[in-house]
Amino acid sequence: MEHPNTVLARRAMTLLLAIAMASAAAADVEAAKSYTIGVEDLQYYPLHTTGNGNVFGGFAREVLDMFAKEKGYSFRYVPLPVNRLYVAFLKERTLDFKYPDNPRWKEDLRGAATIHYSATLVTSEEGAMVLPKHKGRSLRQIKSLGTVLGFTPWPYLPAIDSKAITLSTSNGFDGLLRHALADHIDAVYINVDVANYLLAKELKTPGGLVFDPGLPHARSDFSLSTLRHAEVLNEFDAFLRRERLQLQNLKLKYGIEERGGP
Missing domain, CATH: 3.40.190.10 (Periplasmic binding protein-like II)
Structure with a gap:
């Protein structure tokens, strides 16, 4: 006959093993x-x-x-x-x-x-944000365009590839929008809602640039x-x-x- 302490020890070991296995299974699920x-x-x-x-x-x-x-x-x-x-x-x-x-x-x-x-x-509705005074320009009048590094301004690729438009890139849109506000670049290719938020909240110039639906734009x-x-x-x-x-x-x-x- 086993000593009572041995029985208790075996039961304790079995319980600990069951707990360990349950914990491991829970960890795997997690x-x-x-x-x-x-x-x-x-x-x-x-x-x-x-x-x-x-x-x-x-x-x-x-x-x-x-x-x-x-x-x-x-x-x-x-x-x-x-x-x-x-x-x-x-x-x-x-x-x-x-x-x-x-x-x-x-x-x-x-x-x-x-x-x-x-x-x-x-x-995402993406297009050209321009100075209000430039709204209505034709594509031929757009000579410079800005967008974030890694983004592809699809509607403007033919003009960019033909060198009709110079593309400027940056790590963020705020700097590009500032360049457009200063009339240093003709347009920024960006989501319209994002541009309006940045202009109003970050740059404190709501309406400083406007979306021009007459220029090429696209939905992504x-x-x-x-x-x-x-x-x-x-x-x-x-x-x-x-x-x-x-x-x-x-x-x-x-x-x-x-x-x-x-």
């Missing part, structure tokens, strides 16, 4: 539900932004956090400069997701990679993308369909306008 999302280190509010302390915010952050809370996921946002973000996502593959993304962007870097895209989270669909978690995107798409009304209310909250096509 790890499986934790993801990194690479985001643009850019002031692009109200759509998305990295503000004080390099913290990701704006409309996209609120939507992604809502989804994560519903599914029990943990998202860690990793802000990177636009070009560096592509390298981390496509080449180094150190990120689970990228936001924003679009199948048309950086096609040369994508190569044969199989990338999965979610449904559209928000559509912003999606969440991944190389290896397509099942999460399927869940995200279902979430976007189910919460359509709430997403519309969020757009109103952030002052994101629904504009017509080009």
Whole structure:
């Protein structure tokens, strides 16, 4: 007959082993539900932004956090400069997701990679912001255009490639908008809502530049993308369909306008 202390010790060991196994299983589940999302280190509010302390915010952050809370996921946002973000996502593959993304962007870097895209989270209306006195100019009168490094001003590429327009790039839009306000460049290619926010809140010159719909402009669909978690995107798409009304209310909250096509 075993000594009572031996029986108790064996039971204690069995209990500790069960607890350890349960903890390990819980840790595995937690790890499986934790993801990194690479985001643009850019002031692009109200759509998305990295503000004080390099913290990701704006409309996209609120939507992604809502989804994560519903599914029990943990998202860690990793802000990177636009070009560096592509390298981390496509080449180094150190990120689970990228936001924003679009199948048309950086096609040369994508190569044969199989990338999965979610449904559209928000559509960005992008065009030329010009001085009010210059509104109505023809494309032939635009000689210089500014945009952020890593962005592609699609409607202006033929004119840029033919050297009819000189393209200036910067790491942020605030400096480019200042150059346009000073009439040093003819236009800035940017999302209209973002430009209006920066002009009013950051540069304290509301209406200092205006959108010219007579110049080339385009709409870009912003999606969440991944190389290896397509099942999460399927869940995200279902979430976007189910919460359509709430997403519309969020757009109103952030002052994101629904504009017509080009």
